[in-house]
Amino acid sequence: MITMPARKPRRSAAATRRTPLLLDRAALKRRLADDTYDVLVIGGGITGAYAVLDAASRGLRAALIEKDDFASGTSSKSSKMVHGGLRYIEQGNVNLVRHSLLERHRFRKNAPHLVHRLPFLFPVLEKEGVFDARLAKGFEGLLWTYDLVGGWRIGKLHQRLTVPEVLAQAPTLRAENLKGGLMYFDARTDDARLVLTIVRTAAALGATILNGAKAEGLLTQRDKVAGARVTADGDTFDIRSRAVVNATGVWTDELDGQADDGHQPRVRPAKGVHIVVPWDKVRINCTVTVPVPGRTRRATCTRWGNSVVLGTTDEDYQGPPDDVHCTREEMNFLLEGANTAFEGKLTADDVVGSIGGLRPLVGGKEGATLDMRRDHHITVGRTGMVTVTGGKLTTSRHMGELVIDKVMTVLGRRGKSRTAHLPLLGGAGYDAEAVAASGGLAAHLGERFGTEARFVGDLIQDDPALAEPIVAGLPYTKAEVVYAARAELARSVDDVLSRRMRARLFARDASADAAEAVGAILGRELNLTEAEAERSVAEYLAAVRHEKSVLLEGAAA
Numbered sequence: 001m002i003t004m005p006a007r008k009p010r011r012s013a014a015a016t017r018r019t020p021l022l023l024d025r026a027a028l029k030r031r032l033a034d035d036t037y038d039v040l041v042i043g044g045g046i047t048g049a050y051a052v053l054d055a056a057s058r059g060l061r062a063a064l065i066e067k068d069d070f071a072s073g074t075s076s077k078s079s080k081m082v083h084g085g086l087r088y089i090e091q092g093n094v095n096l097v098r099h100s101l102l103e104r105h106r107f108r109k110n111a112p113h114l115v116h117r118l119p120f121l122f123p124v125l126e127k128e129g130v131f132d133a134r135l136a137k138g139f140e141g142l143l144w145t146y147d148l149v150g151g152w153r154i155g156k157l158h159q160r161l162t163v164p165e166v167l168a169q170a171p172t173l174r175a176e177n178l179k180g181g182l183m184y185f186d187a188r189t190d191d192a193r194l195v196l197t198i199v200r201t202a203a204a205l206g207a208t209i210l211n212g213a214k215a216e217g218l219l220t221q222r223d224k225v226a227g228a229r230v231t232a233d234g235d236t237f238d239i240r241s242r243a244v245v246n247a248t249g250v251w252t253d254e255l256d257g258q259a260d261d262g263h264q265p266r267v268r269p270a271k272g273v274h275i276v277v278p279w280d281k282v283r284i285n286c287t288v289t290v291p292v293p294g295r296t297r298r299a300t301c302t303r304w305g306n307s308v309v310l311g312t313t314d315e316d317y318q319g320p321p322d323d324v325h326c327t328r329e330e331m332n333f334l335l336e337g338a339n340t341a342f343e344g345k346l347t348a349d350d351v352v353g354s355i356g357g358l359r360p361l362v363g364g365k366e367g368a369t370l371d372m373r374r375d376h377h378i379t380v381g382r383t384g385m386v387t388v389t390g391g392k393l394t395t396s397r398h399m400g401e402l403v404i405d406k407v408m409t410v411l412g413r414r415g416k417s418r419t420a421h422l423p424l425l426g427g428a429g430y431d432a433e434a435v436a437a438s439g440g441l442a443a444h445l446g447e448r449f450g451t452e453a454r455f456v457g458d459l460i461q462d463d464p465a466l467a468e469p470i471v472a473g474l475p476y477t478k479a480e481v482v483y484a485a486r487a488e489l490a491r492s493v494d495d496v497l498s499r500r501m502r503a504r505l506f507a508r509d510a511s512a513d514a515a516e517a518v519g520a521i522l523g524r525e526l527n528l529t530e531a532e533a534e535r536s537v538a539e540y541l542a543a544v545r546h547e548k549s550v551l552l553e554g555a556a557a
Contacts, residue, residue: 200488377389
């Protein structure tokens with residue numbers, strides 16, 4: 001096998017850019033068809049994103065393809081937490097917690113505009129709580145362990161709270177059985193934007209990335225995987241690569257089966273769901289963990305701007321992986337937990353958005369998915385394809401590093417990962433305090449784009465009309481739709497409203513009202529025909545209707 005010389009990585013390109021990184025689909029497709037790559041990553045979720053970034057940062061010729069949109073699967077439907085995982089300490093997996101907390105720290109350093117500190121509150125109740133005062137003493141021991149193995153890096157240790165201090169954080173919490181509380185600190189992120197930023201950082205380092213590009217089959221040479229046959233925008237072409245990575249999450253077994261006829265399925269999908277309600281219905285200033293009567297699973301309620309996100313269940317899933325939604329039963333489960341813990345009465349009419357996603361667990365078919373370990377698994381198949389499964393968002397950078405370590409072995413090369421201290425686009429030089437103090441549109445753009453917010457600001461300066469909101473009640477602007485089309489490979493109304501923005505999650509009906517305006521902007525920016533733009537709008541509206549029917553009417557998902 002011929003080995004091409006490695007290119008010297010352009011690390012400065014990922015730190016600060018003087019001009020926006022514009023991505024052209026036609027040019028990217030030509031590159032994919034014409035070039036020969038060192039590694040092709042299949043799957044554009046968080047794991048595949050960090051794998052292609054790690055490869056590009058080492059100087060490999062790297063490419064990534066995603067059949068739908070970046071983060072359109074599990075990675076836009078997570079709990080959005082960047083955390084060590086208290087539950088893993090309870091399971092005895094302290095090493096995973098220690099490593100996760102180190103990776104949480106790296107995320108906060110490399111992407112300070114996207115990963116923010118978040119307080120977590122456990123109310124201590126006399127009865128019917130997550131735990132009573134007696135159990136709270138034992139739980140505080142877990143919190144001390146959490147702090148000591150790495151939680152301290154976030155800048156605060158856990159705290160004991162009095163009843164007034166608990167109610168200051170969560171004034172609508174039912175107080176009749178309240179004895180106090182425990183608070184510790186983790187972090188959260190907009191998971192879809194994080195994935196997008198990682199793949200764009202890889203592109204800034206020379207990687208070729210493309211969404212809407214489905215691997216129809218694998219290419220082989222001398223019984224080794226040597227690339228993939230791909231369809232994108234109606235075109236079919238071959239991508240030639242010396243190594244291939246399967247990072248397709250819950251679709252892993254399907255691709256592994258193409259590489260090896262004798263492959264035995266090993267992924268066990270676990271379903272998680274979240275619903276969103278207005279903040280004025282549940283006035284909290286942090287994440288509050290609450291019990292659900294008659295269930296062993298806890299629910300979390302997290303403030304996100306003017307909304308509160310409630311989630312998540314963790315159950316076996318047997319249905320199609322391409323059509324996963326929160327059901328009416330799951331919504332009622334979460335509403336029941338919130339109504340037990342808080343004053344007032346939440347109903348289905350208060351739910352403004354929902355998501356359902358699948359976690360690709362690896363292990364046996366017996367036992368509850370909640371009790372399964374979240375370690376990742378990386379293997380090299382008999383045809384040389386590197387497959388990564390399991391793991392979690394917080395450890396995705398390290399998973400990407402280990403994946404490319406395996407790729408280097410397949411290629412017969414050496415080279416160390418450089419991503420531990422590599423800022424993502426918009427992260428270098430970002431001043432969170434200054435951005436927060438700026439308020440208004442500047443703060444909104446800064447917290448989404450970091451130092452690259454100036455490129456969106458330039459669009460508004462050139463055309464002040466682009467400062468107008470695009471979704472009623474949300475801060476997103478028309479300029480962000482333009483930027484999504486020019487620089488973020490947005491192809492459809494759904495790409496914009498579901499992932500470039502999170503409008504579908506936080507204001508589902510308002511996002512549907514905005515679909516036509518988004519479609520018009522995309523039509524102009526992407527040179528779509530009138531029929532193509534109308535189809536994109538219609539597909540989004542149909543998807544929203546389907547989501548609502550599953551949630552509110554109990555229709556089949």
